[in-house]
Amino acid sequence: MFEEVLKVGLIGLGNMGRNHLRVLSLLKGVELAFVADANAGVAARAGEAHGVPGVVDPSPLLANVDAVVICTPTVTHADYIRLVAAQVKNIFVEKPLAATLEECDEVAAFAKDNNLNIQVGFIERFNPAVQALKVVLQKSEQIISIDFTRTNKVSSRITDVDVVTDLMIHDIDLALFLNGPAKSVAAHGFAHGSMIDFASALITHENGRFSRIQASRVTDKKKRQIEATCTDMFVDCDLLRKEIIINRQSETQQGGVLPYTISAIQEAVAVPPQEALLSELQAFMASCRQPSSVSVPGVDAGVEAMKICAVIQAAVQA
Secondary structure (H helix, E strand, C coil), X not given: CCCXXXXXXXXXXXXXXXXXXXXXXXXXXXXXXXXXXXXHHHHHHHHHHHCCCEECCCHHHHHHCCEEEECCCHXXXXXXXXXXXXXXXXXXXXXXXXXCHHHHHHHHHHHHHCXXXXXXXXXXXXXXXXXXXXXXXXXXXXXXXXXXXXXXXXXXXXXXXXXXXXXXXXXXXXXXXXXXXXXXXXXXXXXXXXXEEEEXXXXXXXXXXXXXXXXXXXXXXXXXXXXXXXXXXXXXEECCCCXXXXXXXEEEECCCXXXXXXXXXXXXXXXXXXXXXHHHHHHHHHHHHCCCCCCCCCHHHHHHHHHHHHHHHHHHHC
């Protein structure tokens, strides 16, 4: 059992790593123990700003922490997990779990053999709009299909992953989170050389539902949209604006010239203001204290999402 304060180390100070650093420094019951980055100057400056060691090699500092957050480039995830696991059992790793499906399988087996508590950074699960959407969908008579659209311009900081493992993987995880296990996957897309920049996939789930997912880095337009078609409603969810609109049809029987009228009813769902990264890290800290106390996306979720990514990538590159 941990003491009240959790000592946490952070590895990787890129764009996402700096966001984690900001939130970790604000969390109650959490003490930032060190920061690490391959760039010695970046690590030193961040460490100095937060009053902790800023290092390139975190190995000597791992013995004194309860948990580690890994925000390094995807190709290094598996190696850092193995490095950290020698002394720390609680590990948060940004998505994807590892660079390839084979590596993900190896990490999952390694985690099980070493009794690791690993959370994968599927941050959209903690988006307050997604949390509210799940509640809405649980009240539906029947979900038929959910459409996910995620577009963004190509980022100069993303050089090691394609649009499938960079953007689409978020919605693949959400599709499994909202619609359950996948039965089959079909996909097509556009690749610029070996790098896929546009992909569209249709997942048929074991429960008969469908998930249609589209991701693009071709244009500058930024979009994060979920649309759910149900037998009793259509739900429009904007993840950027944190807005949910429910559209229902009401049929009213009438006498006279018109036998009946159909009118649409719109209902806005109140979404509480909450930063997803804060909620995500709070869940991780709760799982560090009591692993069974909170449900978080673990290595199994990381593997399942990557299985579908691999099918999509193979279909696009075929």
